[in-house]
Amino acid sequence: DAGVTQSPTHLIKTRGQQVTLRCSPKSGHDTVSWYQQALGQGPQFIFQYYEEEERQRGNFPDRFSGHQFPNYSSELNVNALLLGDSALYLCASSLLGRSNYGYTFGSGTRLTVV
Amino acid sequence: AQSVTQPDIHITVSEGASLELRCNYSYGATPYLFWYVQSPGQGLQLLLKYFSGDTLVQGIKGFEAEFKRSQSSFNLRKPSVHWSDAAEYFCAVAPYAGNNRKLIWGLGTSLAVNP
Numbered sequence: 001d002a003g004v005t006q007s008p009t010h011l012i013k014t015r016g017q018q019v020t021l022r023c024s025p026k027s028g029h030d031t032v033s034w035y036q037q038a039l040g041q042g043p044q045f046i047f048q049y050y051e052e053e054e055r056q057r058g059n060f061p062d063r064f065s066g067h068q069f070p071n072y073s074s075e076l077n078v079n080a081l082l083l084g085d086s087a088l089y090l091c092a093s094s095l096l097g098r099s100n101y102g103y104t105f106g107s108g109t110r111l112t113v114v
Numbered sequence: 115a116q117s118v119t120q121p122d123i124h125i126t127v128s129e130g131a132s133l134e135l136r137c138n139y140s141y142g143a144t145p146y147l148f149w150y151v152q153s154p155g156q157g158l159q160l161l162l163k164y165f166s167g168d169t170l171v172q173g174i175k176g177f178e179a180e181f182k183r184s185q186s187s188f189n190l191r192k193p194s195v196h197w198s199d200a201a202e203y204f205c206a207v208a209p210y211a212g213n214n215r216k217l218i219w220g221l222g223t224s225l226a227v228n229p
Contacts, residue, residue: 042204042219056215090157101146101208105157
């Protein structure tokens with residue numbers, strides 16, 4: 001049973017560019033959450049998608065947007081990249097109907113903005 | 115606002131020694147509490163969680179945690195540390211009951227294990 005798959009694993013972008021990160025949830029899961037983890041910090045919640053809609057959003061600017069597809073996979077898009085966007089981006093999947101916070105995390109995408 | 119504090123940024127213990135990692139939370143109601151471990155290049159793995167009931171929670175890899183409401187704490191313990199336990203440990207709180215909403219995380223404690 002595959003867990004959460006994120007791609008790419010590493011990415012280097014230039015300031016001002018746009019980036020798309022991808023996440024395939026664990027089989028059987030229908031909800032995808034995205035977190036940003038800066039170096040030496042804990043993860044910060046970006047947003048959560050369920051039924052192709054943004055269900056909850058953290059304190060991130062509109063430059064951060066997302067999408068969920070009918071197969072439950074998800075994308076995180078960041079526009080006008082800033083140096084401060086350099087971080088590990090984690091995707092977590094879960095099953096909404098089970099209110100047990102049974103998150104499965106991917107290994108993340110390491111984004112470096114230069 | 116809800117917050118999680120992990121007072122120890124870095125801890126070093128000898129293999130076989132006992133371990134306690136501290137976590138304090140700020141939250142009005144009884145929160146859902148979690149401990150996760152993150153090894154280099156790996157995602158976050160759930161060690162244990164507390165929702166209600168018995169305040170001593172057993173987790174995977176021999177870890178346990180105790181919820182103390184009076185101290186707003188949820189400390190992680192292990193009686194005998196193994197070299198493979200070296201990793202980053204995060205305490206997290208869910209501010210909403212149920213429905214798998216967002217988690218609020220501490221800054222983490224980096225654990226080093228001396229042979």
